[in-house]
Amino acid sequence: MATQQTRSLARFMMAPSVVLLLVWMIVPLVFTLWFSFQQYNPLNPIRDGFVGFSNYALFYSNPAFLQSILNTLTIVVSVLLITVIGGILLALLIDQPMWGQGIVRILVISPFFVMPPVAALVWKNMIMHPQYGVFADIARFFGGQPIDWFGQHPLTAIIIIVAWQWLPFATLILLTSLQSLDGEQKEAAEMDGAGFVSRFIYLTLPHMSRAITVVILIQTIFLLSVYAEILVTTNGGPGYASTNLPFLVYQKALLEFKIGQASAGGVIAVILANIVAFFAMRAVGKNLDR
Amino acid sequence: MARAVTTRHKTIATAAAWIVALLIFFPILYTIITSFKSEQEAIQGFNLLPSGTMESYTEVEAQNGYFKFFLNSVLLSVGSTILALLIAVPAAWSMAFSPSKRTKDILMWMLSTKMMPAVAVLFPIYLIFRDTGLLDSRVGLMVMLMLINLPIVVWMLYTYFREIPGEILEAARMDGASLWNEIIYVLTPMAVPGIASTMLLNIILAWNEAFWTIRLTTTEAAPLTAFISSFSSPQGLFWAKLSAASTLAIAPILIMGWFSQKQLVRGLTFGAVK
Numbered sequence: 001m002a003t004q005q006t007r008s009l010a011r012f013m014m015a016p017s018v019v020l021l022l023v024w025m026i027v028p029l030v031f032t033l034w035f036s037f038q039q040y041n042p043l044n045p046i047r048d049g050f051v052g053f054s055n056y057a058l059f060y061s062n063p064a065f066l067q068s069i070l071n072t073l074t075i076v077v078s079v080l081l082i083t084v085i086g087g088i089l090l091a092l093l094i095d096q097p098m099w100g101q102g103i104v105r106i107l108v109i110s111p112f113f114v115m116p117p118v119a120a121l122v123w124k125n126m127i128m129h130p131q132y133g134v135f136a137d138i139a140r141f142f143g144g145q146p147i148d149w150f151g152q153h154p155l156t157a158i159i160i161i162v163a164w165q166w167l168p169f170a171t172l173i174l175l176t177s178l179q180s181l182d183g184e185q186k187e188a189a190e191m192d193g194a195g196f197v198s199r200f201i202y203l204t205l206p207h208m209s210r211a212i213t214v215v216i217l218i219q220t221i222f223l224l225s226v227y228a229e230i231l232v233t234t235n236g237g238p239g240y241a242s243t244n245l246p247f248l249v250y251q252k253a254l255l256e257f258k259i260g261q262a263s264a265g266g267v268i269a270v271i272l273a274n275i276v277a278f279f280a281m282r283a284v285g286k287n288l289d290r
Numbered sequence: 291m292a293r294a295v296t297t298r299h300k301t302i303a304t305a306a307a308w309i310v311a312l313l314i315f316f317p318i319l320y321t322i323i324t325s326f327k328s329e330q331e332a333i334q335g336f337n338l339l340p341s342g343t344m345e346s347y348t349e350v351e352a353q354n355g356y357f358k359f360f361l362n363s364v365l366l367s368v369g370s371t372i373l374a375l376l377i378a379v380p381a382a383w384s385m386a387f388s389p390s391k392r393t394k395d396i397l398m399w400m401l402s403t404k405m406m407p408a409v410a411v412l413f414p415i416y417l418i419f420r421d422t423g424l425l426d427s428r429v430g431l432m433v434m435l436m437l438i439n440l441p442i443v444v445w446m447l448y449t450y451f452r453e454i455p456g457e458i459l460e461a462a463r464m465d466g467a468s469l470w471n472e473i474i475y476v477l478t479p480m481a482v483p484g485i486a487s488t489m490l491l492n493i494i495l496a497w498n499e500a501f502w503t504i505r506l507t508t509t510e511a512a513p514l515t516a517f518i519s520s521f522s523s524p525q526g527l528f529w530a531k532l533s534a535a536s537t538l539a540i541a542p543i544l545i546m547g548w549f550s551q552k553q554l555v556r557g558l559t560f561g562a563v564k
Binding site: 007009010011013014016017018020021024025027028029031032035090093094096097098099100101103104105106107108109110111112113114115116117118119121122123125126127131132134137138164167168169172173176177210211214218221224225227228231232233235245246249250253254259262263265266267269270272273274276277281 | 380
């Protein structure tokens with residue numbers, strides 16, 4: 001039984017976390033909302049003032065805006081497809097009996113621990129460089145023409161890099177879920193004559209569905225805000241070919257000092273994230289009721 | 291499990307898994323190999339056998355002052371983690387042991403703060419940091435990293451603490467243990483593993499954070515993420531040097547990560563997958 005005393009003690013112990021997160025969430029967001037209705041340019045403060053929704057209109061009429069939203073969604077969807085399908089296949093493979101399973105696990109999970117700027121620069125210079133990269137070496141070995149990844153296919157290049165970083169995460173979580181599958185159930189299905197494919201469809205996949213949901217939701221949160229990978233490889237270019245919404249907001253705010261427009265973009269990013277968050281919270285919340 | 295595994299099946303699975311694993315690991319492996327080449331060697335085509343020179347490592351320190359960035363990374367990741375633990379342990383503790391009707395809502399709300407895109411608050415934070423002189427300061431960035439990871443720390447600790455059975459506390463109380471003895475001899479030993487793995491995962495996350503650490507620093511407080519990003523504009527022959535800097539930047543965290551695989555799953559899925 002919780003007494004009055006322990007209850008107030010509990011509240012006291014929770015207070016620092018709650019207050020800090022409350023301030024951290026509300027103060028900057030209110031600023032952003034306020035700026036999004038202002039003309040504000042630190043370099044040219046003469047015309048500063050309230051401008052209604054015109055920042056949103058400006059941001060919206062900027063051709064880069066639609067492209068950046070499209071790029072953001074392309075990155076999220078492509079990386080999700082690669083990592084979830086690849087992750088399921090890899091998890092199934094690693095779950096097989098084999099020699100050196102521990103080491104295989106360690107090798108596969110490693111890219112997740114590589115900080116984003118390192119991952120991006122290593123891929124840019126060591127692997128995808130049109131002259132000195134390993135891909136170019138391979139192309140030349142087979143008598144082909146090396147591909148200029150960041151000049152010709154900048155978005156694809158970024159998707160490959162980001163997918164490489166997140167495939168380990170998907171694999172690890174799906175593997176964990178796979179290994180919690182009851183061995184006896186699997187055996188029973190086998191005894192009943194279920195082949196590998198039907199075992200996978202009727203037993204394994206439903207068992208993993210929850211883990212797959214979690215992978216999709218968590219990755220979406222992070223993939224919506226891919227930043228460092230773009231900064232160190234293409235810098236958003238050529239043109240706006242590889243600019244996503246976070247990168248566009250960054251450019252507007254810290255390079256062009258169009259704070260109003262950047263804030264309007266930030267508000268749009270919040271709305272986008274909230275749509276995803278709504279579904280994410282429901283999925284995670286279910287787990288608490290267990 | 292009684293299922294007989296044929297040697298043939300096992301051999302094929304082993305071969306396939308090792309090939310895929312090595313392909314995935316290859317960019318890291320090749321970076322480590324290249325870091326032991328000279329700049330000339332590094333651009334002479336595909337080659338897995340380096341001459342074993344250490345010159346890139348000494349260059350990175352001599353030319354770029356690598357160690358200062360490394361030290362900042364250590365300070366920031368460990369500092370922000372300890373700060374987060376100090377604030378989160380009491381909160382998670384009280385939520386796990388005297389939950390109220392609103393505990394669940396508070397936890398969910400904390401998680402939702404994690405979903406706010408950083409870029410949406412970039413300028414306000416930048417402004418606040420600039421006007422309070424926190425820009426490019428270790429303290430400012432430490433607080434920032436602490437705030438970003440606080441929800442995950444509370445959540446992870448909560449899922450660990452919740453597994454400590456309340457009956458044990460009651461039993462200790464029945465045996466006449468004082469509150470102090472209860473905390474020292476009963477609770478702490480059971481909580482330490484959870485706190486340790488939370489700490490490990492949080493250090494990894496803070497070490498690799500690459501938005502605020504790049505945008506809020508210039509030189510003084512810049513950690514390795516910012517240092518590595520400075521290689522984004524090519525500077526003559528720099529392949530071997532980039533490799534050496536990258537190897538040094540990822541090695542400590544890679545090793546820590548290998549030890550925390552299990553906790554990683556739990557921490558990053560907020561206990562939804564164990």
